[in-house]
Ligand SMILES: NC(=O)C1=CN([C@@H]2O[C@H](COP(=O)(O)OP(=O)(O)OC[C@H]3O[C@@H](n4cnc5c(N)ncnc54)[C@H](OP(=O)(O)O)[C@@H]3O)[C@@H](O)[C@H]2O)[C@@H](O)CC1
């Protein structure tokens with residue numbers, strides 16, 4: 001009987017097939033593919049891996065997405081256990097508490113600091129209620145050593161009667177030591193001994209999300225100062241009108257959206273970009289939506305390419321000339337259109353073009369978050385529903401409506417610190433570090449299309465903020481712009 005498999009001549013045995021190890025980014029893309037409805041077999045073929053490997057990755061979906069959300073490097077091949085977010089909060093709170101003790105001259109030793117950290121952690125865990133995912137935290141000696149290193153804490157020896165010279169009685173931040181060099185020593189000299197004060201657990205110890213709030217009602221009279229503050233904020237990024245520029249320099253904006261059902265949304269977005277001050281506004285829509293959109297306004301440049309077999313090439317011709325792309329208004333949820341929008345997002349990322357994502361563009365991101373994860377030139381503008389969808393995709397849990405600020409902050413962090421603008425009675429904006437709340441009052445009507453006006457305007461402002469540079473936007477062009 002002949003051999004079942006031919007062995008290549010010249011080799012004693014077939015070369016061993018190398019095991020393919022996928023990195024986290026690939027795994028997330030694979031999961032997105034499964035989520036978009038592809039079978040495990042098809043996905044396996046796409047990545048040249050076994051179906052069983054696909055299923056194994058699917059089983060680990062939660063951990064993989066959490067690891068990405070915890071900003072693990074996407075090229076990592078293995079899962080790192082994501083850092084418990086409560087622990088980070090506890091450590092910051094503990095640090096500020098130690099600092100406060102130091103300022104007040106209250107010595108604390110490692111035992112007390114560990115006890116404080118543990119109580120804070122237990123307090124947070126208890127308040128998470130049932131379903132808490134926090135682990136047990138023991139505030140061990142090892143943890144304390146790492147905590148000291150993380151916060152540059154050094155030990156201070158107190159030379160008083162109450163403490164032996166080698167006993168570690170207080171830990172302070174090195175920064176703080178420079179700021180308040182005299183405090184403990186002076187107190188010790190005055191009092192000879194200092195009692196270690198029992199600490200009280202106070203939930204205010206947990207730092208709040210840092211929220212900057214400004215409000216402006218159109219229905220009330222305002223002081224000149226109020227108006228000035230707002231105008232100044234806007235003035236900082238608006239490019240000056242001069243005779244030295246040529247057509248297009250103040251903004252060439254592309255809107256990707258517009259299909260048979262929705263022709264109004266892309267029009268609203270495109271015309272608001274022009275009304276705000278962009279020079280040229282392009283709409284990339286389907287063939288049947290194009291004449292309708294065009295007939296609304298001769299100012300718009302309309303490309304009927306979104307359902308063409310050559311969308312990629314058609315859009316690629318224009319992409320290098322566009323300053324910002326707004327993806328989603330009136331895009332609809334047809335698979336081909338979403339796939340083409342995906343291609344445009346990918347190409348915009350390669351070129352570093354700022355992207356505003358709204359409406360059905362956000363639906364696409366909820367299916368495939370990796371598409372935009374980590375691209376910090378993206379601004380997402382979800383309404384209530386869109387936000388919930390994204391949040392549930394990323395965290396597998398629903399939004400905590402009592403703590404919207406933190407939810408917006410977390411979503412931005414999970415998506416790699418891109419800017420999230422949660423629209424609503426107050427717009428909540430975060431880049432994963434700061435949270436701004438805009439409660440400027442707009443129209444009291446809740447008619448369709450208001451979000452489209454916002455996304456089109458943001459398209460222009462994102463470009464202007466980018467042009468204005470970090471000095472004029474305090475280094476945060478997109479959050480400021482969104483505000
Ligand atoms: N003239 C045109 O061409 C326009 C076209 N548009 C285009 O339509 C496409 C789909 O967009 P979309 O707005 O219908 O979908 P999405 O946001 O998923 O809402 C779905 C449902 O969610 C709910 N809901 C929403 N907000 C809520 C809230 N704050 N609080 C509570 N519930 C809330 C609400 O459910 P309901 O209360 O009706 O049961 C709502 O019906 C998209 O391409 C967009 O650009 C629009 O731009 C309008 C002008």
Ligand SMILES: Nc1ncnc2c1ncn2[C@@H]1O[C@H](COP(=O)(O)OP(=O)(O)OP(=O)(O)O)[C@@H](O)[C@H]1O
Pocket residue numbers: 359382383384423424425426427442446447448449450451452453454
């Ligand atoms: N309850 C509210 N009270 C006051 N303003 C609101 C309220 N909800 C939304 N807005 C304002 O309307 C703007 C558009 O938000 P909205 O939630 O209508 O977006 P959208 O659903 O995406 O709109 P569109 O109909 O264009 O798709 C927001 O920037 C916000 O300032």
